[in-house]
Amino acid sequence: MAKIAVIIDNLFEDSEYIEPAKAFQDKGHQLIHVGLEAGKTVKGKKKGTEVRIDKAVGDVSVENYDALLIPGGYSPDQLRVDEKAVRFAGDFVKSGKPVFAICHAGQLLITAQVLKGRRFTGYKSIIQDIKNAGAEFVDQEVVVDGNLVSSRNPNDIPAFVKESLKKLS
Template sequence: MGKKIAAILTDMFEDSEYTEPVKAFREKGHEVINIGLEAGKIAKGKKEGTEVQIDRAVSEVSVDDFDALLIPGGFSPDKLRIDEKAVSFTADFVNSDKPVFAICHAGQLLITAQVLQGRKFTGYKSIIQDIKNAGAEFIDREVVVDGNLVSSRNPSDIPAFIEESLKKL
């Protein structure tokens, strides 16, 4: 049976880091629900202007509603990390032991959620020091799997990211 995946995003997300995993998840029969700051809003991608309708506000959902969490990169994680509900939802997800798929700048949301201490993690080169400061062991690989966390560095890592994410589902 297909799993229910929350994709948390807002404006300026990295288009391919959302569209490609979501397409792969849906092709395998999984359901993706777009979570954002306000239900009904349209989030726009930063490169291609991909429009994604936000299905549910992060303030209305709980980890119990989903089987996994996808966090696309771009500027979206940095915008989400100032929202307490987005941060606590992300922290609850990591702490629930359910799969969390984080690519590129997604680490920023996990850093603010303070859930990287003692974990192995990768992310975009501009946040390597932040990842280390958050207590994680930074590993420069296309995909790093540590327990329920699957992380990748950038759009060129998407195929490996999708492959490992699908294994977790």
Template sequence: MALVGVVIDEMFEDVEYTEPTKAFRGAGHSLLHIGLRSGQLVKGKRKRTLVKIDENISEVDINKLDAILIPGGCSPDHLRGYKSAVKFIKDFFNTGKPVFAICHAPQLLITAQVIEGRRVTGWKSIVQDIKNAGAEYINQEVVEDGNLISSRGPPDIPAFTKASLKRLEEI
């Protein structure tokens, strides 16, 4: 089964973390929570979900991961202010392994400069950011382009999770 790295920080969108990770675990996959400080507890926007960071983003070995999940909310915007997070995303993305990005997650991909020429979707408030980064914005519940699977937000979680699980089966 796959090891999915969850790149996460404070103020993530609770349901964009809880629903996909519940499905991943239910299918037998393992999770590694990756953030700014190992041992740190980060809270979702709704204050209902607490996640303990397993590994510091500047120390995690990308070779041991099979895929990454980037939940939305304010977390991706916060993480993109850290060189270590941007470097990790760029390095991981360039391995060609699956990247599951929902809602505001493309903000981190934009800063890592990895979506130029790609087909991407995301939350409505970052459509212009996606376009300015040189990607083609597609307004649909799930967009698959190479190793990138993206979705717009909470209403798209069932389709996003289904596509992500299908990709994990291929590993």
């Protein structure tokens, strides 16, 4: 089964973490929570869901994981100011391994400068940012472009999970 890195920080969108995480675990995949500080507990923005960070982003390598999940909310915007988080996400996209990005997750990938020439979707407030990064914005519930699976918002979670699980099989 796949070993999935979940890059996450405070004020993540609870449902965009909980629902994919449960679906992945239900299929036997392992989640490793990667954040700015190992041992720290981060909380969701709406329900206060608590997630304990297993590994600091500076201590991980793409080679040790099979896929990357980036939940939305304010978490990606906070992670994008950390050069190690940006490098990890960017290296993941470049590796060709699956990257699952929902809602505001695109902010981290925009900062990593890995969306140029790709088809991608995200929350409406980052549409222009996606275009400015050189990507083709596609207004669909889920967009699959090579190793990238992206969705717009929590309403798209069922389609997002379905396509993400396909990439893991």
